[in-house]
Amino acid sequence: MPKLSDVAHLGKAVTDSLQRGAPDIDMDTVPKMLDLSAEGLTDNVIAVNANTGNQRQKLVMEVLVRHLHAFASEVALTTEEWKTAIEFLTKTGQTCSDIRQEFILLSDVFGLSALVDILNHPKPEGATESTLLGPFFVEDAKTISLGESIASEGKGEPMLVRGRGNPIMRCMIDTWETDQDGFYDTQYTEYENDCRGRLYTDANGRYAFRGILPVAYPIPNDGPVGQLLRTMHRHVFRPAHLHFSFVTASSSLLRRFISGVTSSSRGRHISVDQLIGSDAVFGVKSSLIVETTRVTDPDEARRLGFSSDSFHLVEYDFVLLTKEEAAFEQAKVRHAASSRIVHPQVEVVGTSVALRSLP
Secondary structure (H helix, E strand, O other): OOEHHHOOOOOHHHHHHHHOOOOOOEHHHOOOOOOOOHHHHHHHHHHHHOOOOOHHHHHHHHHHHHHHHHHHHHOOOOHHHHHHHHHHHHHHHHHOEOOEOHHHHHHHHOOHHHHHHHHHOOOOOOOOOOOOOOOOOOOOOOEOOOOOEOOOOOOOOEEEEEEEOOOOOOOEEEEEOOOOOOOOHHHOOOOOOOOEEEEEOOOOOEEEEEEEOOOOEEOOOOOHHHHHHHHOOOOOEEOOEEEEEEEOOOEOOEEEEEEEEEEHHHOEOOHHHHHOOOOOOOOOOHHHEEEEEEEOOHHHHHHOOOOOOOEEEEEOOOOOOEHHHHHHHHHHHHHHHHHOOOOEEEEEEOOEEEEEEOO
């Protein structure tokens, strides 16, 4: 059978679509798709998707279709439920903006973001673990010098954060947090870059900046994701934390947070500590939990740039992987995943399709 463009008497809608870049399919490669059963439907969808030259895309789409169809069959998905899901996803997209990503939030509350992070950032012993990016990262953070503040006056209890990583000079660090009321700057009607900043390590890999003591906060719950969580009677809160992102020429891009801030000076966990084991988006890791120290030396506070007589201190050292080390760890995960997948071989004969599992 010829390609579509070789067929006589094509309508304008078809020719216009081809001219705009719609694939000009050789119809001999397309299986016959008539009177399909549920099982036959799944196999045929996989078959028509199999013409891509991108083998990774082919694998991902095949497994996605199989699991998606199996899910619908297992729960006997109704038309009304399907329609509700479509409307929900539509509203999720409509809620997104330049400073709000409702789809990332949806991925977060399903644990998918945490799972993808685990799969893509495996760490050998000694390296710092990664965790969720979250939906509040922006590219326009203000650049500060070492020791300067990412937060304007009055945003919360003053805090100094310092440490070092690998001895990498000019490692770019993005860091962001909420204010004392539990809101990120992007959540305000009038967006002002605050409680976030970008800084660079010194020649020994050291970093330091002034911020504020983090507080617990709710994930955005005024949109479709929040409505979904209410129907499942799930809480929407995250423990206090700081976000860090690292970019260097030699190390992989890492995004992680330090979570579960505690206060030794008060002799007890601050109230948000109750949420450390119950993060709404499954992002807390024990290796990233730190404890603050209360420094009450007015001279030291002034020397560091604080207007108050005391401040909280957080010290944390990061160990980053090189790009080569990260690629090696990721390859091990990919190889293990591939070994668990049975790859079907698709054969198209005339207009029929047959699938068999490869040994």
